[in-house]
Amino acid sequence: MRLKLVLLAATAAVAAPTVVLAQAAAPKTPPAAKPAEAPVAVESVTVTGSTDGLRTSIDRRSYSVANDLGATTGSISDALRNVPSVEVDVQGNVSLRGDPNVTIMIDGKPSGMFNGDGRGDALLQMSAGSIDRVEVMTNPSAAYRPDGTGGVINLVTKKVQRPGKSATVRANIGADGRYNGGVSGSYRAGKLALSGEASLRHDAQEMDQESDRARFDPISGKFLESRQSSVSDSTGDGANLRAGVEYDLDAKTRISGEVRRRGMKYESDSKELFAGKDAAGTVTRAYDRDSNSAFERTNTSVSADWRRQFKGTDHELVADIEYEVTDFARDLTAFTDNRPGADTYEAARFGVEQTRTDLKVDYTRPLADQAKLKTGFELEGSSNDYDNYGARGPTAGALVVDPSLTNQFLYDQTVAAAYATYERPFGAFTAQAGLRLEQVDIETNQVTGGIKGGSDYFKAYPSLYLGYELNETQQLTASYSLRVQRPQAQDLNPFRVYQDPFNFRAGNPDLKPQETHSYEVGWQRRSGPTYYLVTAYYRESFKGVTDVVRDLGGGVLLTTRANLAESRNGGLEFVANGRLTPKITYNVSGNVYWNEIDATSLGFAEPRSGTSLGGRANVNWQATPKDFFQVNAFMMGKRLTPQGYREPSGMINLGYRRKVNDKLSLVVTAQDVAGTFKEEVVIDTPTLRDRSKRNMNIGAVFIGLTYTFGGAGPRQREPAFDFDAGAGPVG
DSSP: OHHHHHHHHHHHHHHHHHHHHHHHHOOOOOOOOOTTTSOOOOSOSOOBOOSSSEEEOSSOEEEEOTTOHHHHHSBHHHHHTTSTTEEEOTTOOEEETTBOOEEEEETTEEOGGGSSTTHHHHHHHSBSTTEEEEEEESSOOTTSOOBOTTEEEEEEEOOOOSSEEEEEEEEEEEGGGOEEEEEEEEEEETTEEEEEEEEEEEEEEEEEEEEEEEEEETTTTEEEEEEEEEEEEEEEEEEEEEEEEEEEEETTEEEEEEEEEEEEEEEEEEEEEEEEEOTTSOEEEEEEEEEEEEEEEEEEEEEEEEEEEOSSTTOEEEEEEEEEEEEEEEEEEEEEEEESSOOEEEEEEEEEEEEEEEEEEEEEEEOGGGOEEEEEEEEEEEEEEEEEEEEEESSTTOOEEOGGGOEEEEEEEEEEEEEEEEEEEETTEEEEEEEEEEEEEEEEEETTTTEEEEEEEEEEEEEEEEEEESSSSEEEEEEEEEEEEOOOGGGGOOSOEEEETTEEEOOOTTOOOEEEEEEEEEEEEEETTEEEEEEEEEEEEEEEEEEEEEEEETTEEEEEEEEEEEEEEEEEEEEEEEEEETTEEEEEEEEEEEEEEOOGGGTOSSOEEEEEEEEEEEEEEEEETTEEEEEEEEEEOOEEETTEEEOOEEEEEEEEEEEOSSSEEEEEEEEOTTOOOEEEEEEEOSSEEEEEEEEEOOOEEEEEEEEEEEOOSOOOOOOSSSOOSSSSOOO
């Protein structure tokens, strides 16, 4: 391991003097523009598209949400549901082309808010009003972290674009007491730019779910049936605060800083019913359970950037440091009326505190023949402290700590990385090759059980991108990258975490990282407002990490994690955008997806495979210069899982915007108007059968107002893309 660390340190050390040498060797060029006007370095080959629509390059696609009315009044989940390649289920869990292992970032930086337990809840609760664009990278280059076998989704927030003062106020109100709103403002004058934002979202949800199970009983040779159902009412609040500052030390140097605070809290009252039968079909065990739970998640981050531009376009050095703290807690109190058996009172708590420190340095230098070299290194350290507690008793005042529910688990991870990418055009052909080297060290401590463990490994992650311009409107692309999905901290904790009397969850300390080889080829045609994208992709994964459900007896199920031997998936995706009439535009995308899973270790005789079809459609009608109507719909197809499948589901949304004047707009949206969005998951193994259904009152109507004032100065030049491997964009 020491040799690996030395090699990695040497690579990073080489990058530093390279900066000095590059400055000395840089060819004479005209003086660089001021940072506020200079273009941002882009790790790509060809960029096409307008400010308001789709921007594409060889390694990513960027989708504007400016005209997505659902994003104006809804959550981040609502905005992502209308982005090609992306799927979001009822619980807010995100997948890219069927792969749920996705890294979600904000302005090019990972966030603990969207990592680990409760990440889906955070996406459901956080307002999308501050999001400007969504960048999707299904095959990121070596300049980016290889984490997330599905790829990377970057949420790009609205930036300071005009000199002077500007501000926006938005307020939306919906049915069932729902409301959200926020205010954002900016000030730019000379060398100084200030910006800030505050938003609040209040939501109310009703959810009902039921599960019909049958487990094989080897004694009777029959399947024993049981049924569990529940109804819950939830209310929650989410808040977001941000303050940022930028200052130009001179014409070539900019420093910036930002503070973010995000938080959310949900409270839920639930009523559960359970009935279990014996081999003769007689109910032998039942219970009624009333529970109250509180879910809270907060995230605080502080970051600072330093950017220095040198002579020549795209010639710069960027340093960025960030410190982040994320707290997550779920508290539960419950009363269970057991039949037969004594009544039971219980209290449980699941909590974790995560700290993360990240240091990055990126250097970009143009070379001869329009080539470009990009190098950098990154050091990230994260710590997780999990604290679980449980107590039971005959009365609420006589609870006794239950050792089987009380546990502390510590997890520490350090990732040191260095990378380099080289890009060069050869006439109509362009190539970009990259290599990322990473050393990972992990330490675990199951404090309660006195069990310590850990691992370390060194890995190289290559990437390759090719582009060929057929003509002015058409382009071919091809790419390859090696991706990794590291187990989450809690995935390695073997302690059984209590969820309800018949459901436990535990980690697996023997988990290994999943590795995925990802291949893509694509064709793009663009002519004015019309564009077509077709992409064929194939992925092969080894040591895939997935949920495995095991029967502990008595109707109790344990969900844990396991490395599958191998899985393969591929498909064909298309995106089409154009104009039907001068006033009507459309956007359609679809994905034909095939998946094969080697589940022989789970009791199946042979690998399982299946094909799915999903997609989305959006139609916009600019009826008058002031009236804008929108209809959008999406469908998630049937999807294979290691032990069963997920049934298809979809949603239809409507929207209307009235431009009262240049500063004031009225928006009305209706979500899930047909009431079709739901979740149904089936487990079908030789020893366990389960069909679980979950329905939520996603349907809602919102009425909102947005008022903008100030910002009368000329708009600054926008970068080709909103972020790069370094800090945020200049300008």
